[in-house]
Amino acid sequence: MHPYLKFEQIGMSFRRGQMATEVLRDIDLVIDKGEFVSLIGHSGCGKSTLLNILGGLLQSSTGEVFLEGKVVDEPGPDRAIVFQNHSLLPWLTVYGNVAIAVDKVFGRTKSKEERHDWVMHNLELVQMAQAKDKRPHEVSGGMKQRVGIARALAMQPKVLLMDEPFGALDALTRAHLQDSVMEIHARLGNTVMMITHDVDEAVLLSDRVVMMTNGPSATIGEILKIDLPRPRRRLELATDAEYARCRAAVLEFLYARHRVPARAAA
Amino acid sequence: MPAATAHATTTATVAPGPVPGATAEIVAFRPPMRPALQRAGEMARHFAGVILPPLIVIGLTLFVWQLLCSEPGARLPPPTKVVSDAWDFIVDPFYDNGGIDKGAFWQITKSLGRVGIGFSFAAVVGIALGVLIGQSTWAMRGLDPIFQVLRTVPPLAWLPLSLAGFRDSHPSALFVIFITSIWPIIINTSVGVRNIPQDYRNVAAVIRLSWWEVFYKITLPATVPYIFTGLRIGIGLSWLAIVAAEMLIGGVGIGFFIWDAWNSSRISDIIVALVYIGIVGFLLDKLIATIGHFVSHGVAAQ
Numbered sequence: 001m002h003p004y005l006k007f008e009q010i011g012m013s014f015r016r017g018q019m020a021t022e023v024l025r026d027i028d029l030v031i032d033k034g035e036f037v038s039l040i041g042h043s044g045c046g047k048s049t050l051l052n053i054l055g056g057l058l059q060s061s062t063g064e065v066f067l068e069g070k071v072v073d074e075p076g077p078d079r080a081i082v083f084q085n086h087s088l089l090p091w092l093t094v095y096g097n098v099a100i101a102v103d104k105v106f107g108r109t110k111s112k113e114e115r116h117d118w119v120m121h122n123l124e125l126v127q128m129a130q131a132k133d134k135r136p137h138e139v140s141g142g143m144k145q146r147v148g149i150a151r152a153l154a155m156q157p158k159v160l161l162m163d164e165p166f167g168a169l170d171a172l173t174r175a176h177l178q179d180s181v182m183e184i185h186a187r188l189g190n191t192v193m194m195i196t197h198d199v200d201e202a203v204l205l206s207d208r209v210v211m212m213t214n215g216p217s218a219t220i221g222e223i224l225k226i227d228l229p230r231p232r233r234r235l236e237l238a239t240d241a242e243y244a245r246c247r248a249a250v251l252e253f254l255y256a257r258h259r260v261p262a263r264a265a266a
Numbered sequence: 267m268p269a270a271t272a273h274a275t276t277t278a279t280v281a282p283g284p285v286p287g288a289t290a291e292i293v294a295f296r297p298p299m300r301p302a303l304q305r306a307g308e309m310a311r312h313f314a315g316v317i318l319p320p321l322i323v324i325g326l327t328l329f330v331w332q333l334l335c336s337e338p339g340a341r342l343p344p345p346t347k348v349v350s351d352a353w354d355f356i357v358d359p360f361y362d363n364g365g366i367d368k369g370a371f372w373q374i375t376k377s378l379g380r381v382g383i384g385f386s387f388a389a390v391v392g393i394a395l396g397v398l399i400g401q402s403t404w405a406m407r408g409l410d411p412i413f414q415v416l417r418t419v420p421p422l423a424w425l426p427l428s429l430a431g432f433r434d435s436h437p438s439a440l441f442v443i444f445i446t447s448i449w450p451i452i453i454n455t456s457v458g459v460r461n462i463p464q465d466y467r468n469v470a471a472v473i474r475l476s477w478w479e480v481f482y483k484i485t486l487p488a489t490v491p492y493i494f495t496g497l498r499i500g501i502g503l504s505w506l507a508i509v510a511a512e513m514l515i516g517g518v519g520i521g522f523f524i525w526d527a528w529n530s531s532r533i534s535d536i537i538v539a540l541v542y543i544g545i546v547g548f549l550l551d552k553l554i555a556t557i558g559h560f561v562s563h564g565v566a567a568q
Contacts, residue, residue, distance in 0.1 A: 055472065057472075074471075075471040079472070080472060081468070081472055089487070091490075100473065104475060
C-alpha cells in the first residue's frame with residue numbers, strides 16, 4: 001500500500017555559472033488523502049520551490065515525489081495550483097478562465113453541456129456564478145482569487161496546491177476566503193497543500209503545519225499536528241486553549257528558534 | 267493607446283467637474299435641471315476645453331501664414347490663394363480626365379491600395395516572424411542586431427535595390443512599403459511574446475495545453491497589445507514610404523501627384539495634397555488603434 005503523497009529525500013540546487021546554491025535538502029514528508037497541510041517558514045526558505053516541485057513546474061535535483069505511487073515529473077491537472085497572484089487570463093471572462101481548464105481536462109470525457117454545468121457548479125462553489133461574464137480587471141482581488149480557486153477545483157485535482165493564496169488580500173477578504181476554503185474542504189474532502197506565512201491562517205485551516213528551517217539548505221524543522229475539531233469557527237477559536245497552544249508553538253518555532261538573521265533578511 | 271487614454275482622462279476631468287460645487291442645488295432641483303441646463307453646461311465645458319483650443323491654434327496659424335505670404339514677392343502662396351488656385355482640385359475629388367489627371371479621391375485611393383497590399387504582407391510576415399523569434403532566445407540574440415540596423419534604413423534607399431530585383435516599378439513600390447513597415451511589427455511582436463508572464467505559461471503547463479493551443483489560446487491573445495503597437499508604427503511608416511516611392515516610380519497616386527504638381531509649378535495643389543496626406547495618415551493610425559482596442563479586449567486594461 002503506497003502512501004497517498006510522498007516526498008522522498010527531495011533536494012534542490014540552483015546553479016548559476018560556477019555557483020551552486022542549495023535551496024532545499026532532505027525533505028521527507030508523507031501526506032494522507034484528504035489532509036490539509038500548510039507549509040510555513042520565512043521568506044526564501046524554499047516553500048515555493050517545494051510546491052513547484054510537487055506541481056511539476058520544477059524538477060528536483062535529488063529525490064522524488066510520489067503521488068499514489070507514481071513519480072511526479074511534469075505539470076498536470078491532477079496537481080492543480082492556485083497561484084499567489086491569481087494568474088487569470090485577462091482576455092477571458094470569469095467563466096472563460098474556468099472553462100479553458102475544464103474544456104482541456106474533460107474535453108474527451110464530458111459532453112458540452114456537462115462541461116458547462118461543471119464550470120457553473122465550480123463558480124457557484126466559490127460564489128462567483130453571478131459574475132461569470134465579467135473580465136478579471138472588473139472584479140476585486142478577492143473575487144479574482146475565488147475564480148483562481150474555482151479553476152483549480154474544476155480540474156478535480158488529487159492534490160490542490162495553494163501558493164500563498166491570500167497573501168495579496170486585505171485582512172477581511174482573507175478571512176472570508178479562508179472560511180470559503182474550509183467549507184469547500186469539508187464538502188469535497190480534497191487533499192490540500194498550502195504555503196503561507198500567516199501563523200493564524202496555518203493553524204486555522206490545517207490538519208498539520210509543516211515548519212521549514214531557514215535557507216539556504218532549508219529542510220523540515222518540525223511538524224505540528226493541529227488537533228482541533230472541525231468545523232472550526234474563528235470566533236470560538238480565539239479563546240480556545242488548544243488553538244492558543246498551537247499558535248504559540250508555531251510562533252515559537254518561527255521567531256525564537258529560526259529567526260531570520262539580520263543580514264540574510266536584507 | 268496613449269491618445270486614447272489621454273482623451274479618456276480629459277473627458278473624465280471634465281465630466282465630474284460641475285458636481286462637487288453644486289451638490290445642494292442639484293439634489294433639490296434634480297428632475298428639471300438635469301436634462302436641460304446641466305447638460306448644456308457640460309457640453310459648453312466640453313466645447314471650451316476640447317474643441318476650442320485646436321480651432322484657435324489653427325486659426326492663428328492660418329492668420330500668421332496669411333500675413334507672412336501676403337506681401338508681393340512672397341515665394342509661397344497665402345491660404346486664400348491656395349484655396350482659390352486649387353479650388354477645382356478641392357471641390358471635385360472625383361474628376362477623371364484620363365491619364366494621370368485624376369481627382370484627389372482617385373489619387374488617394376490608388377495610394378491606399380498600394381499601402382493596403384504592402385502593409386498586409388508586412389503584417390502577416392512580421393507577426394509570424396515576431397512570434398517565432400520571440401519564442402527563442404537564440405534567434406532573438408542573433409537576429410535583433412540585424413533588425414535594429416535594417417529598420418533605420420530609409421524607405422527610398424530600398425527602392426533602387428528593389429527596382430533592380432523586380433525590374434518593374436509596381437512591385438518595387440509594394441516591396442518598399444513592405445520592407446519599411448515590417449520591422450516595428452517584428453520587433454514589437456517578439457518583445458510581446460517574450461513578455462508573456464510566466465504565470466500564463468504555468469497555467470498552460472498545468473492544464474497541459476498542446477503547442478498549438480498555447481499559441482492561439484495564450485501567446486496570441488497575450489501579445490495582441492504589442493502586435494497592435496507594432497502595426498500602428500508600421501502603418502505610419504508605410505504611408506511615409508508610399509509617398510516617397512510614388513514620387514520616383516510615377517503613375518497615379520498622391521505621391522506622384524505632388525511631384526507632378528511641382529514640375530508644373532502648382533504650389534497650391536501641393537499644399538492641399540499635403541493636408542490630405544496628413545489627414546489620411548492620421549485616420550489610418552486611428553483605424554489601427556480602434557481595431558486594436560476592440561481586439562485586445564481587457565488585456566491592455568491590466
